[in-house]
Amino acid sequence: MTFSFQFVARAMLFACAFAASLAGFSSPAMAEAAAPEANGFGIMQRLQIVAPSPRIFLGNAFAPTAASLATLVASHVMPAALDAETECLAGAIYFESRGEPLDGQLAVAEVIRNRAASGRFPASLCGVVFQPSQFSFVRGGAMPPIRRESDQWRRAVAVAQIALGGQWASSVGKALFFHASRIAPRWRLQRLARVGNHIFYR
Incomplete structure (x- = not known):
């Protein structure tokens, strides 16, 4: 043949x-x-x-490698405008965890993303953030003013974008709940991790 x-x-x-x-x-x-x-x-x-080029596969997204989460955050450029979902996620990161280490901020973002995908909470990030009686910083269905010129806000936006793009793996996995370590609610939930001053559960 x-x-x-x-x-x-x-x-x-x-x-x-x-x-x-x-x-x-x-x-x-x-x-x-x-x-x-x-x-x-x-x-x-x-x-x-x-x-x-070197890449890491995380979830359903390919992302450039980085030496650390801090390096990845530092490489992000602040956009001129944010869409509503990114704004809601960044706002939650800012108010809930702006004093936390970056992995703690990413963990908070992951909880919100997990909730939106779970079917047990509202299906959008804004719906999760503004769900009544879930986040103490939300009052009257709105967020307090944000210091948008601050480094803390820029970091929160970068962390939100990283979380949405699947660019860095969070240490809290499928967590759906968290609380500050200074309190001890009697939750019958599976404890997953402590990151910074927050404890995360599923």
Whole structure:
């Protein structure tokens, strides 16, 4: 049985692409090379293997690697405007945990995201934040004024964006509740972690 050169070239390309997919990346150069050429030889001429940039897979999102959460926060640029969901999440981080370490702020953001996805709470971040009797900083259905020129607000926005983008894994996993460590409510819940001055539960 004889095989045409084009068939062999396509088989080699498929093998390379399959191996790359197992390694966890898909090179743009490979995708471009997969487009057939009119003369049948363009595949071999255009095939290039390009090493991927380092990435971490977190949840359902790929994110650039960073040495630390602090480095990732510092790399974020304050946007000119925020959409409503990011504003609600950043506001909750700001009022609930702006004095906490960054992993504690991310943990608070994760609780709010988990609640919105749980089916047990409102399905939006703003709905979770403004749900009656859940967050003490919410009064009359509104947040207090925010010092938007402060570093604390800029950090809260960065942490909110990182949480929404799945760019850093939180240490509290699927937590749905938290309280300050200075109090001891009689919750019959699974304790997951203490991060900073908050204790998290599921």
